[in-house]
Amino acid sequence: MTTLQQAIEQVKIAGNKAFVPYIMAGDGGLSTIKPTILKLQKLGVTVIEVGIPFTDPVADGPTIEQAGERALAEGVTLRKVLETLAVFREEITVPLVVMTYFNPVLAYGLVSFAEACLAAGVKGLIVPDVPLEESAILREKLNPHGVDIVQLVSLTSPPERIARIATASQGFVYAVTVNGITGTRASFADDLAGHFARLRELSNIPVLAGFGISTPEQVVSMGELGDGVIVGSAIVTALHEGDFGKVEALVAASKNMREKSTL
Numbered sequence: 540m541t542t543l544q545q546a547i548e549q550v551k552i553a554g555n556k557a558f559v560p561y562i563m564a565g566d567g568g569l570s571t572i573k574p575t576i577l578k579l580q581k582l583g584v585t586v587i588e589v590g591i592p593f594t595d596p597v598a599d600g601p602t603i604e605q606a607g608e609r610a611l612a613e614g615v616t617l618r619k620v621l622e623t624l625a626v627f628r629e630e631i632t633v634p635l636v637v638m639t640y641f642n643p644v645l646a647y648g649l650v651s652f653a654e655a656c657l658a659a660g661v662k663g664l665i666v667p668d669v670p671l672e673e674s675a676i677l678r679e680k681l682n683p684h685g686v687d688i689v690q691l692v693s694l695t696s697p698p699e700r701i702a703r704i705a706t707a708s709q710g711f712v713y714a715v716t717v718n719g720i721t722g723t724r725a726s727f728a729d730d731l732a733g734h735f736a737r738l739r740e741l742s743n744i745p746v747l748a749g750f751g752i753s754t755p756e757q758v759v760s761m762g763e764l765g766d767g768v769i770v771g772s773a774i775v776t777a778l779h780e781g782d783f784g785k786v787e788a789l790v791a792a793s794k795n796m797r798e799k800s801t802l
């Protein structure tokens with residue numbers, strides 16, 4: 540079992556749900572990366588998704604896109620983020636998953652990127668614009684350096700494709716809960732429970748729900764569908780506005796949520 544999967548399984552054993560905050564690395568400057576990660580880690584989050592700013596973030600809604608623009612204006616790059624993480628990696632106890640588009644990885648060079656991930660102690664990678672069919676190259680280069688390649692499953696994927704993604708994903712399966720881009724949503728489709736039940740049956744690794752989750756109530760209701768949640772835009776906004784209380788409330792909602800089926 541990989542470090543990433545283990546971290547989520549431990550939360551499950553304790554009867555809780557995984558909570559994975561997404562941060563835009565360097566929103567506020569490179570120097571914010573360390574204190575932000577250490578603060579989130581202290582709150583007891585399960586994994587941290589570290590987003591890399593990119594000029595053409597096709598999967599991102601306005602909140603994350605604007606955070607990316609702020610970070611780019613600070614001169615933040617994939618290389619600088621990994622170098623920053625490497626400096627304090629001894630203090631990092633929570634597994635980090637880097638989320639980037641493929642272009643910065645290509646520009647870095649796959650081999651150098653894989654080595655930099657290892658040096659930074661990165662445990663997983665999400666590259667939303669690399670489809671399953673093209674993802675073998677990532678696993679081949681990153682797996683030997685201890686980095687899982689996490690795959691996203693969309694609501695519209697046909698069953699046969701869902702099965703292939705669920706089998707190929709490493710660490711956890713990222714189950715996207717809405718159609719479209721990242722960003723907060725007021726409501727979700729009614730048939731999510733069936734989708735998640737099928738997904739969990741097909742997968743041997745944890746299934747986490749992400750996209751559109753922004754309130755403690757949604758952390759609870761979406762958490763119940765699988766093994767936990769990923770929250771991006773709401774965290775990015777709270778951190779940008781200096782409202783750490785909001786972050787605490789979201790994390791708190793993921794704790795002490797016993798599986799209904801085991802009650």
Ligand SMILES: O=P(O)(O)OC[C@@H](O)[C@@H](O)c1c[nH]c2ccccc12
Pocket residue numbers: 561588590598599603638667691720721722723749750751752769770771772773
């Ligand atoms: O912002 P939201 O709706 O809470 O969604 C999570 C998301 O931000 C984060 O996981 C993410 C940010 N950019 C992405 C691109 C693709 C997949 C996932 C992501």
